[in-house]
Amino acid sequence: MIGLRKFLVALLLTSVLFVTSCTQQAPSRFDGAQQESTSKGATAVVDSSQSGGSFNRYFPSDSNGYQRVYTQEKKGFAEAKLKKDGQEIAIMSISDTLNNPTSVDKFKESTSKIGGYPTVNQGSTGTAVLVGDRYQVKIRSKDASFTESDRTSWLGKFDLKGLSKLK
Numbered sequence: 545m546i547g548l549r550k551f552l553v554a555l556l557l558t559s560v561l562f563v564t565s566c567t568q569q570a571p572s573r574f575d576g577a578q579q580e581s582t583s584k585g586a587t588a589v590v591d592s593s594q595s596g597g598s599f600n601r602y603f604p605s606d607s608n609g610y611q612r613v614y615t616q617e618k619k620g621f622a623e624a625k626l627k628k629d630g631q632e633i634a635i636m637s638i639s640d641t642l643n644n645p646t647s648v649d650k651f652k653e654s655t656s657k658i659g660g661y662p663t664v665n666q667g668s669t670g671t672a673v674l675v676g677d678r679y680q681v682k683i684r685s686k687d688a689s690f691t692e693s694d695r696t697s698w699l700g701k702f703d704l705k706g707l708s709k710l711k
Contacts, residue, residue, distance in 0.1 A: 600617070602706055647680060651664055659704040
């Protein structure tokens, strides 16, 4: 009798495991985000992207009370905060467009240039320049006192010519 019970329990558990493992799982909450980002042109990081650390030497140096603080570095991207008197006033970044080729499209209609490279405004707080048809250098204001004119000036302080030679 006990042997029969053990057998029936084992059979029941095996049946439940078999039935539940064959049912289709509901999509993960991350599946939608992945599909949305790839439909907008985002892709996984391309192996031939530059390392984030290779971008650091092209950022402007500290000067006139402004301080550059590196905050993020990953393959194809580097970011630094620009601070004045301890306050964050802007975020500066360099990204390798190999990871998002459609990001280059917005520069095709550009009529303004910085250092000979096309530039665009991105909303009311961002300005970007495309260097060597590959690297997007961007500054986003975090404080209203840091204007479009300031962003343009600081983009000119990057070593854009040196960055254009990075392969």
